[in-house]
Amino acid sequence: MNHQKTVNHPDGRIVRTTSAYDCGGRCPLRLHVKGNQILRVEGDDAPEPNQLRTCLRCRAYKQYVHHPDRFLYPQKRVGKRGEGKFERISWDEAYDTFIRQLDRIKATYGNSAILLATGGGYLASLHQGGLAASRLLNQYGGYVTHYGNISSEGAVWASLTQYGSVMVGHSREDMMNSKLIILWGWDPARMISGTNTMYHLIRAKENGAKIIAIDPRYHDTAATLAHQWIPVYPGTDTAVMAAMAHVMITENLHDQQFLNTYTVGFDAFADYVLGRQDGVEKTPAWAAQISGVDADTIQTLAREYATTKPAALMDCQGPARSAMGEQYNRCASTLCAMTGNVGRPGGSAGGGLMGIPVGHMFRQSAIPPGKNPFEADGPNVKGTLDIRMRVKKRIHINTLWDAILEGTKGGYPSEIKMMWSMCNNYVNQIGNSNKADKALKELEFIAVSELFPTATARYADIIFPVTSAAERNDFTRPWPSGPYFTVINQAIEPLGECKSDLQIASELAERLGIEGFNPHSEEEWLKILFDNNPEYTTHIDDYEAFRQKGIHRIDLPEPIVAFRDQIKDPQNNPFPTPSGKIEIFSRRAADLDNPACPAIPKYLPTAEDRFDPLAEKYPLQLLTPHPRNRVHSELYLVPWLREVEEHRVWINSKDANARGISDGDPVQVFNGRGTVALPAFVTERIIPGVVAIFEGSWYDPDENGVDRGACANTLTRDAYSGGGACVMNTSLVEIKKVQGSA
Amino acid sequence: MQMGFYFDQSRCTGCCACQVACKDWHDVPAGDEKWMRVLYSEKGRFPNVFVAYLASACWHCAAPICADACPADAISKRENDGIVLVDPEKCLGKDDCGAKCLKACPYDAPQFGPEENARMHKCNFCEDRLAENKVPNCVEACPVRALDAGPMEELETKYGTGRTAEAFTWSKRTRPSVILKAKSAE
Ligand code: SF4
Ligand code: SF4
Ligand code: SF4
Numbered sequence: 001m002n003h004q005k006t007v008n009h010p011d012g013r014i015v016r017t018t019s020a021y022d023c024g025g026r027c028p029l030r031l032h033v034k035g036n037q038i039l040r041v042e043g044d045d046a047p048e049p050n051q052l053r054t055c056l057r058c059r060a061y062k063q064y065v066h067h068p069d070r071f072l073y074p075q076k077r078v079g080k081r082g083e084g085k086f087e088r089i090s091w092d093e094a095y096d097t098f099i100r101q102l103d104r105i106k107a108t109y110g111n112s113a114i115l116l117a118t119g120g121g122y123l124a125s126l127h128q129g130g131l132a133a134s135r136l137l138n139q140y141g142g143y144v145t146h147y148g149n150i151s152s153e154g155a156v157w158a159s160l161t162q163y164g165s166v167m168v169g170h171s172r173e174d175m176m177n178s179k180l181i182i183l184w185g186w187d188p189a190r191m192i193s194g195t196n197t198m199y200h201l202i203r204a205k206e207n208g209a210k211i212i213a214i215d216p217r218y219h220d221t222a223a224t225l226a227h228q229w230i231p232v233y234p235g236t237d238t239a240v241m242a243a244m245a246h247v248m249i250t251e252n253l254h255d256q257q258f259l260n261t262y263t264v265g266f267d268a269f270a271d272y273v274l275g276r277q278d279g280v281e282k283t284p285a286w287a288a289q290i291s292g293v294d295a296d297t298i299q300t301l302a303r304e305y306a307t308t309k310p311a312a313l314m315d316c317q318g319p320a321r322s323a324m325g326e327q328y329n330r331c332a333s334t335l336c337a338m339t340g341n342v343g344r345p346g347g348s349a350g351g352g353l354m355g356i357p358v359g360h361m362f363r364q365s366a367i368p369p370g371k372n373p374f375e376a377d378g379p380n381v382k383g384t385l386d387i388r389m390r391v392k393k394r395i396h397i398n399t400l401w402d403a404i405l406e407g408t409k410g411g412y413p414s415e416i417k418m419m420w421s422m423c424n425n426y427v428n429q430i431g432n433s434n435k436a437d438k439a440l441k442e443l444e445f446i447a448v449s450e451l452f453p454t455a456t457a458r459y460a461d462i463i464f465p466v467t468s469a470a471e472r473n474d475f476t477r478p479w480p481s482g483p484y485f486t487v488i489n490q491a492i493e494p495l496g497e498c499k500s501d502l503q504i505a506s507e508l509a510e511r512l513g514i515e516g517f518n519p520h521s522e523e524e525w526l527k528i529l530f531d532n533n534p535e536y537t538t539h540i541d542d543y544e545a546f547r548q549k550g551i552h553r554i555d556l557p558e559p560i561v562a563f564r565d566q567i568k569d570p571q572n573n574p575f576p577t578p579s580g581k582i583e584i585f586s587r588r589a590a591d592l593d594n595p596a597c598p599a600i601p602k603y604l605p606t607a608e609d610r611f612d613p614l615a616e617k618y619p620l621q622l623l624t625p626h627p628r629n630r631v632h633s634e635l636y637l638v639p640w641l642r643e644v645e646e647h648r649v650w651i652n653s654k655d656a657n658a659r660g661i662s663d664g665d666p667v668q669v670f671n672g673r674g675t676v677a678l679p680a681f682v683t684e685r686i687i688p689g690v691v692a693i694f695e696g697s698w699y700d701p702d703e704n705g706v707d708r709g710a711c712a713n714t715l716t717r718d719a720y721s722g723g724g725a726c727v728m729n730t731s732l733v734e735i736k737k738v739q740g741s742a
Numbered sequence: 743m744q745m746g747f748y749f750d751q752s753r754c755t756g757c758c759a760c761q762v763a764c765k766d767w768h769d770v771p772a773g774d775e776k777w778m779r780v781l782y783s784e785k786g787r788f789p790n791v792f793v794a795y796l797a798s799a800c801w802h803c804a805a806p807i808c809a810d811a812c813p814a815d816a817i818s819k820r821e822n823d824g825i826v827l828v829d830p831e832k833c834l835g836k837d838d839c840g841a842k843c844l845k846a847c848p849y850d851a852p853q854f855g856p857e858e859n860a861r862m863h864k865c866n867f868c869e870d871r872l873a874e875n876k877v878p879n880c881v882e883a884c885p886v887r888a889l890d891a892g893p894m895e896e897l898e899t900k901y902g903t904g905r906t907a908e909a910f911t912w913s914k915r916t917r918p919s920v921i922l923k924a925k926s927a928e
Binding site: 041043 | 755759762772773882887
């Protein structure tokens with residue numbers, strides 16, 4: 001295959017499509033296809049400067065779709081559970097086994113013993129995640145499932161509390177209007193926060209914006225752009241923010257007019273900051289002790305942010321994936337209000353940089369899953385801030401394994417006996433992978449719908465091989481860039497015997513005797529999904545042209561700015577909160593009467609923060625940032641992406657020297673939950689006292705329980721914050737050099 | 743006329759989309775053979791760190807020393823556009839000739855696969871795309887538009903004549919066809 005000429009292929013064709021990974025980008029692709037083979041990828045051909053340029057991940061699309069390790073046929077387990085040994089079987093046998101087990105478990109334990117585990121592994125309208133499977137299991141009498149997502153719960157809770165909405169984003173073009181951009185825990189060079197986000201950021205800098213990066217790491221975005229890097233210890237961001245507020249209040253730099261007009265509860269927050277509540281003034285010196293950022297730096301930062309207008313505080317979600325995560329996003333939003341930057345071009349609303357109200361993944365259409373009978377007698381959780389309500393009938397995503405092991409006696413909604421899993425790799429991607437190993441060995445039956453032999457798929461008894469986006473037709477959307485809508489146009493016929501999740505659910509329904517489960521063809525579905533989404537019908541006249549072009553861009557007279565209307569005309573446009581204002585003090589949070597969910601944003605100590613006595617044993621804080629060469633754990637096996645960057649643990653030279661570790665040395669990182677083995681990357685780009693392992697590398701324990709795949713979550717806790725954030729960035733570890741290979 | 747590259751190091755995030763896109767276009771398997779490479783440099787001590795990436799292909803030198811070094815005459819400079827091409831058929835193979843081109847090239851541009859006595863391959867400026875008036879695939883792939891390509895005169899008009907960048911040394915002897923925008927410590 002080396003150097004074979006694929007240039008002029010007369011019978012080749014170009015397919016305009018996009019992928020549906022769990023990333024923020026939706027990049028137009030032009031796939032060169034010949035026969036049933038993708039030959040290569042070209043990107044968007046719109047005229048510059050508006051090309052939507054794909055990142056390295058989709059550049060390797062061919063190696064992903066045609067990867068030799070893909071499951072092309074149904075499989076059954078032949079080795080021990082978790083060993084990953086499978087044998088090809090027919091679809092008939094796969095379906096029969098699945099239905100036999102499903103029926104048996106239902107008859108023996110009831111529907112609540114069936115766990116449906118779905119995820120973001122494929123984000124589009126028709127074949128989205130587990131929608132088809134939930135539709136099926138709803139009609140089958142119900143199941144238990146999980147609540148929340150790994151990425152953004154802290155930000156979601158913060159935004160719902162503060163603003164009553166998660167539509168807190170600006171379209172990325174708006175950064176051109178900013179004079180100061182603070183990247184707080186945000187590395188869009190790696191984490192695709194919407195196609196072209198990094199490009200917009202670069203242009204904003206070239207346009208004169210000052211860029212400050214606050215992060216434990218000097219990540220690639222900071223290294224490319226930042227005028228200033230402020231290293232900070234994980235989990236202490238909120239302390240720095242509270243001290244910034246202290247500077248603004250004591251120096252009278254805050255926008256009192258704005259606070260009077262648009263917010264409630266600032267006085268309560270000011271009381272906290274000035275120490276009127278607890279006798280502790282949140283001064284820069286106080287925050288310096290906690291965060292490692294010196295007092296002068298905090299003071300200068302606060303002054304600069306308060307006096308540079310407009311300024312965009314871009315508080316991404318990484319620091320919120322921690323034990324008090326939502327406090328960080330809430331405090332950021334509070335600073336945005338204190339500086340009058342909410343609703344202003346070039347400003348920001350904080351809150352984790354989430355949705356925009358058009359052309360965004362949040363408002364993608366989807367097939368209707370129906371209602372889950374198991375949840376029928378549960379509480380109404382719509383819009384609630386009370387996580388305790390949300391976990392009455394569902395399991396918090398980051399406690400899935402514990403729920404399997406502990407069941408109702410652990411306070412979980414049911415006793416789980418089987419799992420059907422799709423569009424996820426949760427063994428890898430939720431906290432405490434060793435607990436996953438234990439839990440999944442307890443189950444009576446596991447079916448996994450997958451493309452690849454992932455860490456999760458290895459535990460399956462039955463594998464349903466599913467198609468990739470290249471083998472499907474669908475609609476999908478990006479995060480806040482553009483805005484635009486994209487189409488997935490089928491490039492090749494399903495490989496081997498792969499089927500889509502919807503087809504699998506439909507065929508199971510037929511065998512289960514569930515009538516009318518799937519009344520439409522794929523084409524009919526697509527038209528219905530299009531017609532039923534007012535965003536499409538408002539912006540697109542020609543359905544066929546949309547399908548053919550694979551993209552529709554929405555021309556906006558000006559960039560989208562969250563809450564622009566509320567700020568312009570507050571009388572007629574209240575915020576969607578109970579008070580109609582930005583709630584710096586939240587009555588709803590106060591009513592929760594939960595110390596982990598204070599009514600105003602606060603810095604609070606937590607388990608496994610840097611002051612936990614456990615730090616004597618495990619003195620290093622672990623960060624688990626996004627990788628650049630895969631999307632979480634998707635694309636892990638793709639060779640062109642693997643070679644881009646070796647999987648290594650970042651460690652400061654000071655910590656490395658203290659342990660006799662040199663760059664490239666094999667090391668083990670460990671704590672009470674597990675041990676991972678990988679080489680060290682000794683660098684000055686991380687604050688001493690912190691190590692970083694990029695999430696998504698596949699869990700692969702050897703016979704001694706050492707994770708040779710070095711999955712970050714082998715070391716993380718399976719717990720959640722008061723607002724439901726997964727605590728991926730709140731773990732303590734130690735690291736040691738080992739002999740031989742890692 | 744001489745075709746060449748522009749590289750803006752101040753924009754490059756080191757993402758390697760250029761490297762992957764090059765491999766995709768030219769069907770080069772994963773491994774050491776990289777016609778486009780992204781080099782990493784890190785300097786300084788915490789918290790005063792300087793990091794730079796350098797995208798590095800073949801710079802299609804005005805005086806390609808690789809061609810002089812090749813005992814089999816496998817490397818030639820194309821008259822009309824100055825791109826430097828290798829004829830793998832003529833190449834003796836790395837083990838037989840000792841990779842003389844690679845030793846001569848100041849930029850490590852000649853590349854070899856893992857196979858025994860591998861023949862030399864390297865960036866060919868995407869000559870097939872060039873024939874269709876398209877920019878090289880790496881250029882089109884760069885998400886932050888840190889790369890450009892075209893006739894050197896045009897590039898000079900657009901971008902000036904920068905010859906320095908972190909981890910790059912302009913060779914007076916070979917005169918690489920590249921214009922650079924250096925990244926400096928803030
Ligand atoms: S960069 Fe190296 S291989 Fe390319 S033309 Fe110059 S000397 Fe030859
Ligand atoms: S010009 Fe073409 S061959 Fe050369 S590095 Fe770029 S993509 Fe590769
Ligand atoms: S694609 Fe662009 S930003 Fe990425 S490594 Fe290459 S030159 Fe740098």
